[in-house]
Amino acid sequence: MCLEVATMASSVCLEIISTSSSSTEESEMQFLISPRVIESGKIEKNTAKKTNCNCELVDYDSLPEFLKHNEFILNHYRSEWPLKQTILSIFSIHNETLNIWTHLIGFFIFLILTYHASTLFPTSQNRSGNSSNSLSASTSDTFVSRWPFYLYLAGAMFCLLSSCACHLLSCHSSFTCYLTLRFDYAGISILIVSSFYPLVYYCFACLPFYRNLYLYTITLFGITTIVASLLPVFETAKFRAARAVLFACMAASGLVPIVHKMVAFGDKKEAVVSTVYEVVMGLCYGVGVVVYGARVPERWMPGKFDIAGHSHQFFHVLVVAGAYMHYLASLMYLQWRETEGC
Numbered sequence: 219m220c221l222e223v224a225t226m227a228s229s230v231c232l233e234i235i236s237t238s239s240s241s242t243e244e245s246e247m248q249f250l251i252s253p254r255v256i257e258s259g260k261i262e263k264n265t266a267k268k269t270n271c272n273c274e275l276v277d278y279d280s281l282p283e284f285l286k287h288n289e290f291i292l293n294h295y296r297s298e299w300p301l302k303q304t305i306l307s308i309f310s311i312h313n314e315t316l317n318i319w320t321h322l323i324g325f326f327i328f329l330i331l332t333y334h335a336s337t338l339f340p341t342s343q344n345r346s347g348n349s350s351n352s353l354s355a356s357t358s359d360t361f362v363s364r365w366p367f368y369l370y371l372a373g374a375m376f377c378l379l380s381s382c383a384c385h386l387l388s389c390h391s392s393f394t395c396y397l398t399l400r401f402d403y404a405g406i407s408i409l410i411v412s413s414f415y416p417l418v419y420y421c422f423a424c425l426p427f428y429r430n431l432y433l434y435t436i437t438l439f440g441i442t443t444i445v446a447s448l449l450p451v452f453e454t455a456k457f458r459a460a461r462a463v464l465f466a467c468m469a470a471s472g473l474v475p476i477v478h479k480m481v482a483f484g485d486k487k488e489a490v491v492s493t494v495y496e497v498v499m500g501l502c503y504g505v506g507v508v509v510y511g512a513r514v515p516e517r518w519m520p521g522k523f524d525i526a527g528h529s530h531q532f533f534h535v536l537v538v539a540g541a542y543m544h545y546l547a548s549l550m551y552l553q554w555r556e557t558e559g560c
């Protein structure tokens with residue numbers, strides 16, 4: 219039975235359904251998006267439509283081991299739902315909703331940035347010069363390769379999308395959890411490695427020995443990390459610290475070319491301003507990792523931040539902010555090389 223609810227002070231496009239307050243139905247009501255109202259006018263949160271599956275949100279203690287990651291988030295978990303319902307849950311409210319959307323929106327932001335950059339720096343020009351697929355240095359009268367810049371944008375988008383898929387699908391089964399986590403790790407590695415390319419390629423375009431040294435080293439590092447993360451043992455608690463150290467070392471190794479850049483080109487405005495962007499990027503990533511590791515604020519008030527405000531959501535936002543800072547730095551590197559050549 220449907221009723222108009224315009225007279226209700228707190229109504230927000232609410233649909234009224236005929237329902238009962240039995241515990242079975244209450245539990246089934248945790249699936250769909252829109253708040254619904256029962257005849258008495260009481261607003262039910264996390265309401266659900268009857269489905270063939272047992273698609274209810276559960277508490278932490280009801281989870282299988284492979285879904286137990288944060289004991290300070292107590293409720294609103296999806297657990298081993300059918301694939302279709304798992305995919306559709308992108309539009310419903312649960313404790314992963316904001317984790318999914320923070321990186322999905324980040325992905326679209328980078329898609330727009332890529333389009334914007336392509337209007338500033340077309341990928342082809344009617345200028346003589348080297349192949350854009352070469353590691354050889356460009357000079358001012360030749361075409362400056364764009365691929366390192368676009369490689370970074372592609373790496374950032376891959377990372378954001380794989381993270382989004384991981385948060386959406388990992389609850390479906392232990393297999394999807396294992397698979398999407400591998401993509402998530404690969405995405406982090408690819409973001410870190412691809413971040414080096416515009417920095418190193420453009421800053422050291424005229425110092426090919428260092429340019430190639432840095433690029434080959436970080437690429438090898440990244441491939442090793444991705445291969446290591448494919449091993450099941452990498453996922454075990456015993457290797458959790460090793461995993462974090464590996465990613466942290468890979469990211470921290472970016473300090474070497476940045477310091478080298480300042481030593482070699484510290485008198486140039488582009489080098490200084492881009493370093494400021496890189497420092498802000500480092501702060502975003504650093505604070506994000508600390509918040510993620512400390513699991514605050516949910517540690518202080520378990521259960522209060524299940525839906526919104528838990529550490530992983532802050533971590534995601536800071537990752538997007540850090541990646542955007544590196545985008546600004548990369549634009550500057552490309553402009554610098556475009557203007558000056560070697």
Ligand SMILES: [Zn+2]
Nearest residue numbers: 317381530534
């Ligand atoms: Zn995440």
